[in-house]
Amino acid sequence: MMQELSLNVLDVAENSVRAGATLIEITVEEDTAADLLAITIADNGKGMTEEQVRQVTDPFFTTRTTRRVGLGVPFFKMAAELSGGGLQIRSQPGKGTVVTARFGLGSIDRMPLGDMEGTIRTLVQGSPGIDFVYTRRLDGRELRMDTREFRRVLGEGIPLDDPQVLGFLEEYLRENTRELLHPGTETAEEERA
Numbered sequence: 001m002m003q004e005l006s007l008n009v010l011d012v013a014e015n016s017v018r019a020g021a022t023l024i025e026i027t028v029e030e031d032t033a034a035d036l037l038a039i040t041i042a043d044n045g046k047g048m049t050e051e052q053v054r055q056v057t058d059p060f061f062t063t064r065t066t067r068r069v070g071l072g073v074p075f076f077k078m079a080a081e082l083s084g085g086g087l088q089i090r091s092q093p094g095k096g097t098v099v100t101a102r103f104g105l106g107s108i109d110r111m112p113l114g115d116m117e118g119t120i121r122t123l124v125q126g127s128p129g130i131d132f133v134y135t136r137r138l139d140g141r142e143l144r145m146d147t148r149e150f151r152r153v154l155g156e157g158i159p160l161d162d163p164q165v166l167g168f169l170e171e172y173l174r175e176n177t178r179e180l181l182h183p184g185t186e187t188a189e190e191e192r193a
Contacts, residue, residue, distance in 0.1 A: 004114025005039060005103075008079060010122060011072030012041045012099050017127050019045030021096065024123070024130060028116060029137040030105060037085075037103040037110065048091040056089060076101050083110035117173040120145070121166055128161035134173070136180060143176045145169070 009026060016024045021043035029038045048056065056073050076099070077087040084104035091097035103110045120134050124147060131151075136143045147160055150169065158165060178185075 003111065005076075005079065005101075005111050006114030006116045006119040008072065008076040008101070009039060009041060009116070010119045012076060013043075013119075013123055013132075014126075015072065016041065016043035016045050016097065017123075017130060019043060019047070019097065021045035022130055023133070025133040025135070026120070027135045027137070028113065029135075030139065032105065032139055035105045037105045037113070038100060039103075040098060040100045042096065042098040044096040047093040047095050047097055048089075049093055053089050053091050057087070073099070079103070079111050083107035117170050117177060120173060121170040124169060125161050125166055128159050136177065138180050141180055141183065143173075143180045145173055145176075 013024055013026060023044050025040070025042045027038075027040040027042075029040075030036070031038075057077050073087075073089075080087045080101040080103050084107050085102035087102075088100045089097065090100075116134070116136070120132060123130075123132055131147045132145075133147070134143075134145045150160060150165070154160075154165065160166070160169075
């Protein structure tokens with residue numbers, strides 16, 4: 001089993017890339033009052049048939065030809081169920097797929113969320129031609145990053161997988177995540193200035 005939920009997100013989003021998606025939306029929502037952590041990965045890829053949706057949580061089912069098992073979705077489902085939650089998959093051929101995992105936020109069996117900022121950077125770096133929208137919500141506050149906005153600002157001459165762009169993107173996410181998790185607190189760099 002994976003040690004952080006961000007690694008599950010990476011695996012499921014890479015499935016979306018392989019499914020031909022041009023837009024992948026990743027949403028992480030924490031609701032402390034409802035004791036809920038929900039993670040959704042939605043894509044506009046080729047989608048799956050009803051039969052494939054039924055089979056995708058079976059670790060011995062995969063559409064890949066390079067290996068005989070597909071553990072990403074089954075591990076994600078197991079992680080959700082261990083915390084008192086569950087996994088739902090909605091898909092339609094030609095329309096895309098939506099995978100939603102719900103976790104008991106306060107469950108002792110819930111794995112840590114992990115490095116979502118690094119996960120988003122890895123996805124953009126590995127698939128710079130695909131657009132990613134990352135949204136993180138915490139008790140009504142929200143952080144949102146959309147690579148389409150970055151493309152518009154950068155223009156056509158600078159690719160998203162440029163090392164400086166990737167560094168900026170990751171730092172943007174880290175700073176805004178800190179502000180989301182700890183509103184009103186200053187970072188050490190701001191305090192020294």
